[in-house]
Amino acid sequence: MRYFKTKDEFIFFVHKELLDKKKRYLEYYKDESSSCVESRYTYYIKNSHRVYDSMDGIIDELKQNNLLFEIQRMFEKGICSFDFAGYVLLHTQLVKLLAGDENLNNDILRFKLLTVNQTCDFLQLSRPSVYKLLKDGVIPHVEIIGQKRVQMNDLLHFILKSKNQKE
Helix, strand or coil: CEEECCHHHHHHHHHHHHECHHHCEEEEEEECCCCEEEEEEEECECCCCCCECCHHHHHHHHHHCCCEEEEEEEECCCCCEEEEEEEEECHHHHHHHHCCCCCHHHCHHHHCEECHHHHHHHHCCCHHHHHHHHHCCCCCCEEECCEEEEEHHHHHHHHHHHHHHHC
């Protein structure tokens, strides 16, 4: 799992680690409305035949496949509002997918158990806020010898669900 603070940091990583540099093409096309010749890059991810017109297309596809999660900070002053706090990329799963490994659901990191403090750090929320989410059943958890633990997979689904409800 990799964390990126900014979109630019993530895009740099994609350029360096994920793009197939041998297949990157500069295409020229004629814009019918202005009759000008313009250029644009097409991108290919390693071991993939899918063509992307932009980095946003790659980001959207990674999000749809639950490999990239956008992290948002929640401000509790007055009306709740959200602010971008970075991306989390499930890098090991992405590498397995690109290598053709179909058995992605067995990735051990998705099932890692986090303490309440680790959950607070990951969500950048206070302990009382996290305990309320756990008590209300918004974030599923297990109790082991009286200690609450949150599975990383459930935490990522909570983030995705919260983002979809916001939109």
